[in-house]
Amino acid sequence: MVDLNRRALLKGRLRPGSSPQTQPIRMPWLIAEDAFTDRCTRCQACQQACPEQIIIRADGGYPELDFQRGECTFCRACADSCPEPLFRDAGEAPWQQIASMSETLCLAHNNVMCRSCEDSCEPQAISFRPQAGRVARPLIDPDLCNGCGACVSSCPQQAITLTKTSEVPYGG
Ligand code: SF4
Ligand code: SF4
Ligand code: SF4
Structure with a gap:
């Protein structure tokens, strides 16, 4: 089952200060x-x-x-x-953390061909969706992303960041 918090993060709906991110x-x-x-x-x-x-x-x-x-x-x-x-x-x-992508910074989201992040992702959590009349745009699957961070340095726009989805449920 998909964690809605993770979905919200991927769509940039959580604000700084509102979560462990x-x-x-x-x-x-x-x-x-x-x-x-x-x-x-x-x-x-x-x-x-x-x-x-x-x-x-x-x-x-x-x-x-x-x-x-x-x-x-x-x-x-x-x-x-x-x-x-x-x-x-x-x-x-x-x-408990996943990659999230800034659509403002991402080249593909701005109709410039780029797929640099796709190859860096070993779990294949990043896929590109065809768009009619536009270049394909990347999507990160929150269920496949393991938070390894490999995609971060592959992006020429620094569009990808790692974000905590929740605090670990342990007091330590
Ligand atoms: S590498 Fe960066 S700019 Fe290129 S498609 Fe991926 S997120 Fe967008
Ligand atoms: S953090 Fe790792 S698993 Fe997640 S999208 Fe980036 S490369 Fe793929
Ligand atoms: S790569 Fe570095 S941060 Fe990751 S588990 Fe190994 S020592 Fe720790």
Whole structure:
């Protein structure tokens, strides 16, 4: 069943401040944001362990993900390196976030041929719908998107961002 919150995000109907989407995007399998910021010692072990080098030192010295640098491969090197109990078990869902696309920025939505994001998406969550008399436009399937972020850096317009669909249901 499709989460309506995810659909709303894809259509840009949720506003900043109205949902967890305004929270920073951090590593997969993390405990809830409040518990994380309480307990993370900002030791940077996760940043040094990430083979994709997508973890950056951000506001307050806390680690955040920068998908302009690459994608998350769900390798769990960050979780394995962390000396604190801040990560959930590997058997649980890594996170609740999906890619969303700005129709204002997207070239194809402005009738300019572009399909750069399509090839970057391993789960094939991005498809292009033919439009009569116009170039095909991309759509992101919220049920297929795993939030890996691979599409973000592939877009020449920086039209794609990752957005949390809800907070993880754990207190940590
Ligand atoms: S799971 Fe792997 S690729 Fe993803 S943030 Fe952690 S270390 Fe980096
Ligand atoms: S790569 Fe960016 S500009 Fe090109 S179709 Fe995808 S979202 Fe649009
Ligand atoms: S975040 Fe990953 S799975 Fe989702 S649309 Fe982008 S490339 Fe595909």
